[in-house]
Amino acid sequence: FSETGYRLWMRYDRIENNKQLEQYRSQLQTINFQGHSITAQVAKKEISSAFNGLLGTEPKVTLSSSASLLIGTPENSPQIKSLITPKELLNLSDGYLVKTFHNKGQQQIVIAGLTEKGVLYGVFHLIRLMKTQQSLSALTIREIPSIKNRVLNHWDNLDGTVERGYAGTSLWEWHKLPGFTQTRYTDYARANASVGINGTVLNNVNANALSLTKPYLLKAAALANVFRPYGIKVYLSARFSSPIEIGGLKTADPLDPEVKRWWSMKVKEIYAYIPDFGGFLVKANSEGQPGPQNYGRSHADGANMLADALAPFDGIVMWRAFVYDDKVPDDRAKQAYNEFKPLDGKFRANVLVQVKNGAVDFQPREPFHPLFGAMPATPLMMEFQLTQEYLGFSTHLAYLGTLFKETLAADTYAKGKGSTVADVVTGKLDQHQLTGIAGVANIGSDVNWCGHPFAQSNWYSFGRMAWNPGLSATAVADEWIRMTFTNDINAIATIKEMMMGSRETIVNYMTPLGLHHIMARNHHYGPGPWVKDAGRADWTSVYYHKADAVGIGFDRTATGSNAIAQYSPDAAREFADLANIPDKYLLWFHHVKWSDKLRSGNTLWDELVSHYYLGVRDVAKMQSQWKAMAGKIDEDRFKEVAELLEIQHEEAKWWRDACVLYFQSFSGLPIPASYEKPA
Numbered sequence: 001f002s003e004t005g006y007r008l009w010m011r012y013d014r015i016e017n018n019k020q021l022e023q024y025r026s027q028l029q030t031i032n033f034q035g036h037s038i039t040a041q042v043a044k045k046e047i048s049s050a051f052n053g054l055l056g057t058e059p060k061v062t063l064s065s066s067a068s069l070l071i072g073t074p075e076n077s078p079q080i081k082s083l084i085t086p087k088e089l090l091n092l093s094d095g096y097l098v099k100t101f102h103n104k105g106q107q108q109i110v111i112a113g114l115t116e117k118g119v120l121y122g123v124f125h126l127i128r129l130m131k132t133q134q135s136l137s138a139l140t141i142r143e144i145p146s147i148k149n150r151v152l153n154h155w156d157n158l159d160g161t162v163e164r165g166y167a168g169t170s171l172w173e174w175h176k177l178p179g180f181t182q183t184r185y186t187d188y189a190r191a192n193a194s195v196g197i198n199g200t201v202l203n204n205v206n207a208n209a210l211s212l213t214k215p216y217l218l219k220a221a222a223l224a225n226v227f228r229p230y231g232i233k234v235y236l237s238a239r240f241s242s243p244i245e246i247g248g249l250k251t252a253d254p255l256d257p258e259v260k261r262w263w264s265m266k267v268k269e270i271y272a273y274i275p276d277f278g279g280f281l282v283k284a285n286s287e288g289q290p291g292p293q294n295y296g297r298s299h300a301d302g303a304n305m306l307a308d309a310l311a312p313f314d315g316i317v318m319w320r321a322f323v324y325d326d327k328v329p330d331d332r333a334k335q336a337y338n339e340f341k342p343l344d345g346k347f348r349a350n351v352l353v354q355v356k357n358g359a360v361d362f363q364p365r366e367p368f369h370p371l372f373g374a375m376p377a378t379p380l381m382m383e384f385q386l387t388q389e390y391l392g393f394s395t396h397l398a399y400l401g402t403l404f405k406e407t408l409a410a411d412t413y414a415k416g417k418g419s420t421v422a423d424v425v426t427g428k429l430d431q432h433q434l435t436g437i438a439g440v441a442n443i444g445s446d447v448n449w450c451g452h453p454f455a456q457s458n459w460y461s462f463g464r465m466a467w468n469p470g471l472s473a474t475a476v477a478d479e480w481i482r483m484t485f486t487n488d489i490n491a492i493a494t495i496k497e498m499m500m501g502s503r504e505t506i507v508n509y510m511t512p513l514g515l516h517h518i519m520a521r522n523h524h525y526g527p528g529p530w531v532k533d534a535g536r537a538d539w540t541s542v543y544y545h546k547a548d549a550v551g552i553g554f555d556r557t558a559t560g561s562n563a564i565a566q567y568s569p570d571a572a573r574e575f576a577d578l579a580n581i582p583d584k585y586l587l588w589f590h591h592v593k594w595s596d597k598l599r600s601g602n603t604l605w606d607e608l609v610s611h612y613y614l615g616v617r618d619v620a621k622m623q624s625q626w627k628a629m630a631g632k633i634d635e636d637r638f639k640e641v642a643e644l645l646e647i648q649h650e651e652a653k654w655w656r657d658a659c660v661l662y663f664q665s666f667s668g669l670p671i672p673a674s675y676e677k678p679a
């Protein structure tokens with residue numbers, strides 16, 4: 001039996017630490033688990049397989065109020081009702097309590113939720129505590145999700161391909177649905193529920209209208225049936241021109257009464273098959289997709305028309321703000337703000353505007369999107385990309401928890417210092433009840449789901465941070481390592497160090513100091529700073545780095561595109577001021593002379609070169625760190641990561657050499673002597 005990584009972070013193997021094992025066994029002898037809903041049933045199943053695996057024994061089922069593990073809601077369990085105060089349950093929504101009580105020398109652990117979904121999440125929390133070998137003796141946990149809709153976006157096409165997917169083909173076997181549903185769908189749901197993900201958009205935002213026809217709706221309904229017990233709602237990407245393509249109408253104009261009627265009927269039909277359908281995700285008037293602007297209408301007109309159709313069923317619209325068009329002769333980074341900011345307050349109550357973390361496109365590093373904080377009257381949803389389109393696909397090791405955290409913690413200054421992006425997304429800053437966060441999935445048919453064993457950590461950390469954006473990237477990495485690889489303290493320290501530096505390392509050998517979008521054309525794998533497209537400035541790398549004999553970088557200050565003015569004055573001031581802007585955003589906002597001195601004392605040229613060389617050296621360092629993990633990790637995953645790191649090292653050199661030599665053709669400066677010898 002080889003370790004393929006299929007089990008993700010949900011490996012229920014016997015706890016190796018004997019003392020810990022004995023303690024858990026003695027603390028968990030009997031269980032009183034109330035509830036009969038489909039959700040309670042899967043929670044019971046989960047806890048039984050976790051106990052069987054981790055402890056090698058199952059607690060005895062009992063109805064006794066003194067069971068060592070008491071699980072339920074105040075509604076279904078009189079014991080829980082008497083133990084938990086109404087105050088503790090206040091605003092718990094789908095959250096939960098995990099508490100240890102001590103009674104006459106007896107210890108009792110209680111998992112309580114207001115809803116059975118909350119109970120399920122509490123069960124997964126207890127399993128996590130055990131898998132990470134935490135003490136259960138004094139628990140006082142009260143967890144409430146900070147964001148309501150925590151959703152994966154699958155860019156899966158109906159033909160089984162996945163746009164920007166690097167982990168095999170689509171998980172959804174459309175041709176066998178709805179008749180056959182594989183057990184893998186259940187494992188997918190378990191993994192999602194274990195980190196609190198509660199929604200999934202099944203199909204690509206570059207949508208095919210066929211996905212809204214009856215045969216495909218029935219397939220989606222079959223998936224929804226599998227996911228429902230795990231508290232996961234199904235959503236669909238809606239192609240805006242569907243009324244024409246599958247409805248036989250002449251127009252998709254959102255203000256046309258026939259079009260409105262068509263969508264209402266369509267929505268009604270969907271709810272007949274999927275009673276808890278989540279709603280629509282829409283990419284409109286971007287990269288050639290149809291949308292309301294085709295009819296001279298605004299994004300709000302389009303979103304509101306769909307929102308009205310969904311409202312009677314409590315469905316929502318997630319309307320993407322990722323719009324750009326080469327017909328708009330301005331800095332592409334400005335377009336979303338220019339189109340959406342004027343629409344603030346014009347959307348229906350069940351519309352979320354979904355904004356990518358940065359204004360260009362899921363780069364290894366971008367400053368936060370200027371729309372965050374700029375649309376106080378509209379709930380904004382965060383969109384992160386888990387699939388590594390611009391970060392080495394599933395070949396390079398990139399833990400993105402640090403990227404998520406960097407964006408969430410960024411200060412928009414929208415309402416003064418401390419107005420973080422996280423506060424915008426959680427609705428805290430502008431008191432929104434409807435909140436959401438999306439992760440573009442990195443999941444496919446690969447045996448290990450995500451391609452690279454470490455890519456699993458991005459699915460995991462997305463879920464954990466969607467639940468609680470306050471979690472630190474280190475804490476999440478720590479959990480994930482313990483659950484996925486080992487509880488060995490030394491191994492954890494080493495692997496954590498690799499993970500925590502991994503994204504910065506990629507930034508260093510790909511796009512240091514604020515450079516962006518210099519990847520090869522179309523597929524975005526490998527360097528392409530020289531790329532030129534005769535027809536389209538915005539598909540040209542040269543456009544983004546703007547290297548010339550004087551220097552390099554995109555002037556987005558007042559002397560350039562002035563994209564900087566889209567940020568609130570305090571944030572803009574920091575970015576505009578060369579003395580204050582963090583180096584990591586320098587060339588995003590400024591065109592800097594090759595000879596200018598940076599904070600480090602180096603000239604820009606020397607600093608740039610040093611980042612490229614550092615990136616390569618740090619991959620080599622990861623390789624030697626990983627080598628030391630031999631014997632501490634199962635052989636299969638050890639070998640896989642070692643070999644992928646080998647490829648990554650080669651490709652980091654490829655990036656470094658390509659970029660340094662290319663930029664040198666502008667700077668005309670030598671590579672500093674200390675770097676002449678390749679690492």
Ligand code: GCW
Nearest residue numbers: 155163164205206283322361
């Ligand atoms: O990052 C770009 C990708 C496209 C993608 C688009 C989007 C789904 O290169 O493949 O299309 O973003 O987010 O809409």
